[in-house]
Ligand SMILES: Nc1ncnc2c1ncn2[C@@H]1O[C@H](COP(=O)(O)OP(=O)(O)O)[C@@H](O)[C@H]1O
């Protein structure tokens with residue numbers, strides 16, 4: 001253990017004296033600060049959200065870049081300099097060298113997070129103070145609730161893929177049930193957000209009226225309201241927390257107002273927000289998730305270090321970082337290339353085009369399948385993106401924090417033993 | 430296990446492969462040597478003859494293609510045995526940002542030497558290799574010779590029983606060479622085993638008990654220096670104050686006795702000896718910077 005810590009300390013020292021680390025910290029700080037000058041449409045809340053998400057994006061981007069460059073270069077540089085050659089002639093297990101390096105990198109990541117996170121937090125607080133917004137809470141960390149059941153009924157109900165469609169005018173309704181809606185403060189906001197796909201048989205204006213009926217099953221209090229839902233902006237219904245009086249449950253019934261209008265519903269189309277959690281905790285949770293992404297990249301960089309040369313390893317890690325950030329795109333790409341079955345979803349219509357020739361088969365095996373495979377093997381960095389929580393002002397569930405950590409741990413579990421074996425067999429020639 | 434043997438190699442062979450595993454370079458071919466405890470053993474040979482490869486095989490830095498090596502009775506992938514070995518690599522490269530004290534402390538900690546003990550050893554070693562004046566300078570400002578010296582100090586930090594030195598005198602000035610040789614001899618006096626390799630024959634000649642000569646990865650010859658160099662039928666005489674006529678008389682006498690005069694010349698010092706004399710004369714006046 002002493003040896004591991006000695007190597008960790010040395011790794012950290014080397015990084016500090018190299019000063020590369022500070023270049024990234026400074027670049028990160030500059031982008032964080034730039035967010036203050038971003039032009040914003042909308043009210044002060046919007047401004048705060050921009051600063052928050054910019055802050056997390058730049059910490060994620062520059063932090064990951066720094067983590068990659070430092071950890072991908074450390075071991076190959078030491079091997080090229082013959083330092084590791086000398087270290088391995090000392091009574092140190094090679095696995096301990098790797099452990100020491102990894103712990104050294106986590107020190108570095110820690111410093112990165114403290115400096116950039118601290119600056120980001122200060123800036124967010126400062127922005128929040130400067131924005132004169134009515135209402136007391138400007139830094140939101142709303143608790144988000146998903147329905148425990150949702151069902152679609154009526155003659156028009158039709159399921160295409162993952163989406164269920166219903167028509168308005170009494171021809172279909174969807175019912176959503178929520179439970180466990182609790183908050184310390186009954187006065188908290190209770191918001192309902194409806195994010196539907198929409199289609200219309202009529203001349204289409206881009207938004208349609210939707211009826212929402214909210215029921216408190218205990219007090220049997222009912223509220224019916226019509227809201228506008230458009231293509232890219234979810235409908236919003238604000239209720240006071242008092243509506244939930246005596247109950248922690250809510251039933252919501254949704255249907256389009258007019259016949260000829262359709263809404264497409266998936267299981268997460270309707271969300272309820274109730275209660276505001278501590279922004280500070282939420283910020284820390286965000287940083288924790290980001291740090292698990294850093295850790296993941298460190299593990300991959302160490303794996304690469306055990307058999308790749310310095311430039312190749314850096315390219316390898318940047319490639320994984322890049323692909324990991326666009327896994328969705330890669331999957332989409334592979335569906336585009338997949339010309340054997342092309343589905344076109346228009347309401348009620350699904351066309352299947354079939355076409356086969358040698359070139360397509362070639363394309364399928366050489367490009368589509370590898371891309372698809374890669375998109376599943378490579379770490380999906382989407383799992384670590386926290387910007388969306390801060391843009392929407394949502395409290396990050398603890399489950400998400402654990403999941404992202406677990407995701408990084410999973411890769412560690414597979415990559416680390418490989419690193420050990422490869423490094424053990426590596427010749428320090 | 431023979432307790433007198435510090436290092437034993439059995440058919441030790443190393444073939445380096447190119448990246449694709451194709452082209453092979455036979456760097457070492459079936460080496461069999463025994464190195465006894467307490468002796469200074471010199472591994473000689475021209476550049477590229479496989480000396481460094483041999484040392485790396487002994488230290489487990491590269492793995493043998495064939496055969497095996499026992500170091501202090503253990504195979505090379507035994508980590509614990511490295512507690513008793515000190516190694517000076519061919520190119521001493523260290524963390525460039527550390528200074529002499531820090532790098533020695535770093536290696537000392539890898540040996541789990543206690544803090545107090547580390548401090549005394551570092552103080553002693555830094556003085557011993559003559560770097561007292563540059564202890565706090567970062568290593569990237571060191572000259573090649575200074576790096577060699579810190580390399581030697583590093584190899585001795587764990588007070589090893591077996592010291593393996595790869596070209597210990599390369600890059601050193603004659604004084605450094607002399608001092609290094611003195612350190613090596615004093616190690617032997619403390620009962621330690623030294624294995625060194627060099628392509629500088631004169632270095633090795635003065636101090637090695639036994640040598641082995643490698644060429645193109647093959648062991649050419651091995652034995653004590655005397656065994657290898659003495660030729661029983663040649664006699665050397667060093668004579669002072671002899672006139673030219675007297676020399677002619679001696680030559681005639683030798684011929685009468687059926688001897689053959691191979692050469693007659695004035696005695697000359699080695700360059701190394703001359704340099705050392707000059708240094709010794711100056712030493713009182715000024716402290717030479719290295
Ligand atoms: N890492 C390596 N990869 C391939 N060939 C090598 C490597 N190291 C040494 N060699 C080759 O092995 C031979 C012996 O090298 P080396 O042991 O370093 O010689 P020496 O130390 O006697 O000068 C040389 O021909 C050299 O080119």
Ligand SMILES: [Mg+2]
Nearest residue numbers: 480481482519
């Ligand atoms: Mg060599």
